Amino acid sequence: MHKELKDYLPFWDGLTAADKAALAGAADEREFPAGTVLHRGAEDCVGLMIVTKGRLRVYTLSDEGRELTLYRLLERDICLFSASCIMNSIQFDVLVSAEEDTAVLHLPAETYKAVMQRSAAAANYTSELMAARFSEVMWLMDQVMNKRLDERLAAFLLEEAELRGAKSLAITHEQIANHMGTQREVITRMLRHFQQEGLVVLSRGRVELANEAGLQALAAEARR
Amino acid sequence: MHKELKDYLPFWDGLTAADKAALAGAADEREFPAGTVLHRGAEDCVGLMIVTKGRLRVYTLSDEGRELTLYRLLERDICLFSASCIMNSIQFDVLVSAEEDTAVLHLPAETYKAVMQRSAAAANYTSELMAARFSEVMWLMDQVMNKRLDERLAAFLLEEAELRGAKSLAITHEQIANHMGTQREVITRMLRHFQQEGLVVLSRGRVELANEAGLQALAAEARR
Numbered sequence: 001m002h003k004e005l006k007d008y009l010p011f012w013d014g015l016t017a018a019d020k021a022a023l024a025g026a027a028d029e030r031e032f033p034a035g036t037v038l039h040r041g042a043e044d045c046v047g048l049m050i051v052t053k054g055r056l057r058v059y060t061l062s063d064e065g066r067e068l069t070l071y072r073l074l075e076r077d078i079c080l081f082s083a084s085c086i087m088n089s090i091q092f093d094v095l096v097s098a099e100e101d102t103a104v105l106h107l108p109a110e111t112y113k114a115v116m117q118r119s120a121a122a123a124n125y126t127s128e129l130m131a132a133r134f135s136e137v138m139w140l141m142d143q144v145m146n147k148r149l150d151e152r153l154a155a156f157l158l159e160e161a162e163l164r165g166a167k168s169l170a171i172t173h174e175q176i177a178n179h180m181g182t183q184r185e186v187i188t189r190m191l192r193h194f195q196q197e198g199l200v201v202l203s204r205g206r207v208e209l210a211n212e213a214g215l216q217a218l219a220a221e222a223r224r
Numbered sequence: 225m226h227k228e229l230k231d232y233l234p235f236w237d238g239l240t241a242a243d244k245a246a247l248a249g250a251a252d253e254r255e256f257p258a259g260t261v262l263h264r265g266a267e268d269c270v271g272l273m274i275v276t277k278g279r280l281r282v283y284t285l286s287d288e289g290r291e292l293t294l295y296r297l298l299e300r301d302i303c304l305f306s307a308s309c310i311m312n313s314i315q316f317d318v319l320v321s322a323e324e325d326t327a328v329l330h331l332p333a334e335t336y337k338a339v340m341q342r343s344a345a346a347a348n349y350t351s352e353l354m355a356a357r358f359s360e361v362m363w364l365m366d367q368v369m370n371k372r373l374d375e376r377l378a379a380f381l382l383e384e385a386e387l388r389g390a391k392s393l394a395i396t397h398e399q400i401a402n403h404m405g406t407q408r409e410v411i412t413r414m415l416r417h418f419q420q421e422g423l424v425v426l427s428r429g430r431v432e433l434a435n436e437a438g439l440q441a442l443a444a445e446a447r448r
Contacts, residue, residue, distance in 0.1 A: 062366060062369065063370070068369055088355075089353070089356040089359060092362035092363065116344070116348065117344060117348060119344055120341060120342055120347050123344045123348045123351060124340065126351055127347060127354060128311055128312060128313045130351060130354050130355060131313035131354060132315075133358075134354065134358050135314060137358070137361060137362070137365065138361070139316065140365070141284070141361065141364070144365070144368060144369060145290070145405045146286040146287070146290060181369045
């Protein structure tokens with residue numbers, strides 16, 4: 001496993017031979033079919049996951065059962081919060097699910113934590129990882145507080161089309177609401193408005209992007 | 225400065241003598257009168273601030289000029305984001321202002337960064353600090369997405385009364401709106417409703433908590 005880990009972990013060369021051996025010895029490959037929820041809050045501290053194929057979605061769940069997508073992890077991204085027990089101060093719960101058939105390199109939390117406590121290189125890399133996720137959440141907070149729903153929805157549809165490499169998205173209004181942290185009815189109303197404006201064409205379980213330039217103009221407001 | 229730093233930095237004993245000397249030699253005491261904005265986004269990377277007296281407010285500013293309070297830093301808390309340049313991945317801007325006359329121990333960003341890169345103890349402590357702030361922002365995100373404004377406002381007024389040790393708050397509707405990331409008109413409307421319910425008494429530039437138990441019952445919903 002040395003070769004793969006060296007490829008995925010930028011701090012590899014800064015580790016001692018013993019720490020390299022500890023990580024390589026503990027790592028294993030795991031596969032999750034699309035739809036699997038692979039992490040549910042702090043109580044299951046599965047370990048670090050390096051995405052080698054597919055896509056993970058990291059999201060929160062409110063007391064009322066409403067979801068909000070925080071960010072997605074693509075190939076080569078590292079899922080830190082599935083190992084939230086490596087830090088005492090992570091006092092929040094996220095869920096992680098596979099959006100596509102996904103393969104990961106898995107590192108057990110306790111092994112990673114031990115290496116991090118000995119190695120400044122590993123510890124600083126972990127800080128950078130957390131700062132990157134923090135930045136995504138701060139961007140989202142700005143969106144939620146300060147952007148209009150139509151702008152956020154346009155940005156979401158375009159991002160989704162890019163991720164999937166398709167202009168016709170097999171997605172329900174419920175699923176969109178779960179990404180955006182709002183209610184299905186709110187999304188249905190806005191999508192119908194988009195359809196009237198010629199921006200999308202709706203059919204059962206499907207949203208087709210009909211006017212990408214128009215959506216981009218709207219989304220540009222959200223990105224400002 | 226050795227003695228103070230040893231007292232405030234839990235990782236002090238894990239540092240080499242050279243790193244202790246570097247930090248102690250670079251640290252200085254600074255004072256900020258109430259109202260001072262001591263950090264404005266990423267471009268001014270002032271350094272780490274350990275609060276020794278007073279209170280700092282960390283907040284964001286939208287393109288439209290709307291503020292949102294992320295959290296407060298009290299005595300012994302460390303302000304990390306005033307040294308955001310110590311990590312490349314911190315891609316967001318916050319502002320920091322003194323809410324009271326505040327004194328800090330200041331550590332220059334470059335000195336702290338150099339120590340952090342050599343010391344796993346310092347790097348791991350910095351990770352924990354960031355995880356603690358991340359947790360506060362995640363709590364706020366849940367509030368903003370999932371709690372009603374009346375519940376949030378009740379929780380805010382109670383927190384404010386506790387911080388100030390007073391039931392009569394010298395605070396404008398504008399200032400409350402800036403904490404909560406909303407518009408003044410929205411706060412004025414809700415405060416008038418609170419007054420009708422006998423929860424508060426309003427006068428010019430002042431909100432008095434008239435029924436703490438009632439506010440607590442409302443706020444309990446937001447804390448759930």
